[in-house]
Amino acid sequence: MTAVSLLPDNQSGTDSGPVRRRANPTLVAGAVLVGLVVLACVVSFFWLPYDPTAVDVTIRLRGPSGLHWLGTDSFGHDIASVIIAGSRTTLLVGVVAVAVAAVIGVPIGIVAGSSGYRADTWLMRWNDIMQAFPALLLAITFGAIWGGSAVTAMFALGIGTAPAFARVTRSGTLQVMSREYILAARASGRGWWFTAVRHILPNVGGVLIVQASVNFAVAVLAEAALSYLGLGTPAPTPSWGRMLQESQTYVFSDPLLIVWPGCAIALTVLGFNLLGDGLRDVLDPRLEREG
Amino acid sequence: MAIRLIRRAALFVLTLLVASIVVFGLLAILPGDVARTMLGVDATPQAVAALRNEMGLDRPLVVRYLEWVGGMLHGDLGTSYVTHQPVAAAVSDHLQVSLILVISAMIIAICVALPVGVFAAYGQGRISGAVLSALSQLAVAVPGFLAGLLLVIVFAVTLHWLPASGWVAPIEGFGDFLRHLLLPALSLGLIQGAILSRYVRSAVLDIMREDFMRTARSKGLTPFRALIRHGLRNALIPVLTITGIELAALFVGAIVIESVFVVPGIGSLLVQSVQNRDLIQIQGIVMVIVAIVLVINLLVDLLYAVIDPRLRTSR
Numbered sequence: 001m002t003a004v005s006l007l008p009d010n011q012s013g014t015d016s017g018p019v020r021r022r023a024n025p026t027l028v029a030g031a032v033l034v035g036l037v038v039l040a041c042v043v044s045f046f047w048l049p050y051d052p053t054a055v056d057v058t059i060r061l062r063g064p065s066g067l068h069w070l071g072t073d074s075f076g077h078d079i080a081s082v083i084i085a086g087s088r089t090t091l092l093v094g095v096v097a098v099a100v101a102a103v104i105g106v107p108i109g110i111v112a113g114s115s116g117y118r119a120d121t122w123l124m125r126w127n128d129i130m131q132a133f134p135a136l137l138l139a140i141t142f143g144a145i146w147g148g149s150a151v152t153a154m155f156a157l158g159i160g161t162a163p164a165f166a167r168v169t170r171s172g173t174l175q176v177m178s179r180e181y182i183l184a185a186r187a188s189g190r191g192w193w194f195t196a197v198r199h200i201l202p203n204v205g206g207v208l209i210v211q212a213s214v215n216f217a218v219a220v221l222a223e224a225a226l227s228y229l230g231l232g233t234p235a236p237t238p239s240w241g242r243m244l245q246e247s248q249t250y251v252f253s254d255p256l257l258i259v260w261p262g263c264a265i266a267l268t269v270l271g272f273n274l275l276g277d278g279l280r281d282v283l284d285p286r287l288e289r290e291g
Numbered sequence: 292m293a294i295r296l297i298r299r300a301a302l303f304v305l306t307l308l309v310a311s312i313v314v315f316g317l318l319a320i321l322p323g324d325v326a327r328t329m330l331g332v333d334a335t336p337q338a339v340a341a342l343r344n345e346m347g348l349d350r351p352l353v354v355r356y357l358e359w360v361g362g363m364l365h366g367d368l369g370t371s372y373v374t375h376q377p378v379a380a381a382v383s384d385h386l387q388v389s390l391i392l393v394i395s396a397m398i399i400a401i402c403v404a405l406p407v408g409v410f411a412a413y414g415q416g417r418i419s420g421a422v423l424s425a426l427s428q429l430a431v432a433v434p435g436f437l438a439g440l441l442l443v444i445v446f447a448v449t450l451h452w453l454p455a456s457g458w459v460a461p462i463e464g465f466g467d468f469l470r471h472l473l474l475p476a477l478s479l480g481l482i483q484g485a486i487l488s489r490y491v492r493s494a495v496l497d498i499m500r501e502d503f504m505r506t507a508r509s510k511g512l513t514p515f516r517a518l519i520r521h522g523l524r525n526a527l528i529p530v531l532t533i534t535g536i537e538l539a540a541l542f543v544g545a546i547v548i549e550s551v552f553v554v555p556g557i558g559s560l561l562v563q564s565v566q567n568r569d570l571i572q573i574q575g576i577v578m579v580i581v582a583i584v585l586v587i588n589l590l591v592d593l594l595y596a597v598i599d600p601r602l603r604t605s606r
Binding site: 125126128129130132133134136137140141143144145148217221224225228229230231244247248251252255258259262265266267269270273274 | 302306309310313317318428429431432433434436437440441443444448455539540543546547550551561562564565566568570573577580581584585588
């Protein structure tokens with residue numbers, strides 16, 4: 001995928017990791033958007049315009065004003081506060097889902113890529129079967145078993161997106177395995193563990209970071225969908241997906257209620273997608289040269 | 292070729308078998324005692340035991356699994372715990388609606404993706420290409436159900452052109468059917484079209500660098516004619532894989548879209564069964580969706596050989 005910038009040339013000098021020579025505009029745009037969400041999350045722990053869980057029906061469904069920047073919803077919640085606080089749920093679900101996916105997928109990928117044909121075939125066949133279970137379907141099933149909550153959602157999404165991690169780790173590992181330094185490590189009597197942790201993992205790190213960013217976007221989308229279906233984050237914890245569900249009743253009278261959380265979700269997903277694309281552009285040439 | 296087909300078919304059956312074990316394991320073992328859950332904590336042990344016996348839960352797992360799989364081969368997915376109706380009948384009724392929705396969405400997605408992808412590739416390095424790519428990047432970030440809600444705001448709330456929700460079967464009136472189908476199909480199809488267009492674009496960009504495209508151009512064909520005559524067939528191979536994956540994704544996306552538009556498809560049935568904790572029905576629906584995903588993967592693999600003759604001779 002070639003780089004696409006949605007923001008005009010960004011000269012703000014945002015530090016966005018390992019930028020080589022010229023700042024990659026996709027990476028910068030992604031980093032800015034993701035940075036905003038992280039900032040909102042950090043700020044929400046210290047300061048919010050209003051209590052996002054305070055119910056006050058006397059001020060329900062007000063339009064945007066100086067007092068309530070984005071207006072209030074049907075419970076009288078200040079929408080700006082709920083959106084800022086909702087970033088916590090989004091980031092928490094994303095981080096845990098990506099971590100679970102990596103913890104399951106990366107070892108499977110490394111074993112498959114480094115343990116010879118037989119193990120590789122079996123593990124990847126199993127991986128293909130698991131890939132037939134879409135993450136959202138798995139999350140709905142988990143919701144049916146253990147009840148819908150943010151915790152079930154993030155673990156289900158993590159397990160559901162693990163096969164993608166296993167796949168990219170395996171192909172990265174296969175590339176690394178043909179390098180001389182692996183042969184050297186083997187010749188000097190290094191065990192499998194040492195090779196995996198010291199040589200393979202650092203060299204597939206780049207692809208893993210890209211995959212993490214992509215999976216993060218998938219998790220954010222899925223969490224929103226689950227909360228919308230009533231199988232994600234339960235009230236009163238602020239969640240963008242649930243805001244959409246609650247707003248749908250008022251779609252005829254207050255369509256703006258849908259626009260705000262919708263923008264929050266779309267910009268966050270866009271941020272992680274752009275970050276992933278940008279990182280791929282920046283990291284790929286290096287990977288091609290080294291492994 | 293024949294050996295390849297048999298190998299692939301055998302793999303498909305094996306995969307389906309393992310998937311059924313996973314689904315059964317998830318929904319028959321993990322949830323604990325279904326009978327106790329249904330009767331509540333106050334139920335006497337005798338009542339729970341009686342219900343377990345009635346539902347057949349007191350028999351060994353292997354027997355229950357084999358019965359479930361055996362039933363499936365005869366088109367029997369068990370009886371719903373809640374409605375006491377056959378699960379298979381409910382699933383097939385709702386699946387028809389979902390199929391109509393998903394296929395319409397796929398047609399919309401392809402109609403959007405092919406032109407957008409090709410023009411984005413041709414416009415590479417120009418404003419038009421950048422704008423098309425940026426739009427598709429933005430659309431990819433919008434969840435389908437949000438697109439649905441936004442379409443409702445525009446076409447149902449503001450313009451009053453189309454109904455905001457509901458479903459009319461084709462036999463009850465074709466015009467009404469189309470009016471109800473359009474918004475859900477668009478909300479699914481436009482987003483998938485945006486995703487697909489990105490793959491079309493990169494596939495076309497790859498193809499344009501090929502030697503045979505240069506040959507076609509040197510014969511005097513215009514870039515566009517060269518692409519139509521020689522390029523698209525080759526560019527379609529990677530696009531086909533993605534289309535298969537997208538088709539599977541559409542079924543999953545439909546789960547949410549059907550809830551937005553109150554469409555009585557398999558997704559609505561699933562969400563409703565989850566709310567009722569109707570585990571046997573959930574088990575049936577999940578198995579059907581997973582089987583559909585696996586069948587799509589199989590068809591994509593087989594279609595490869597049709598599109599790309601080079602693959603027919605290989606193992």
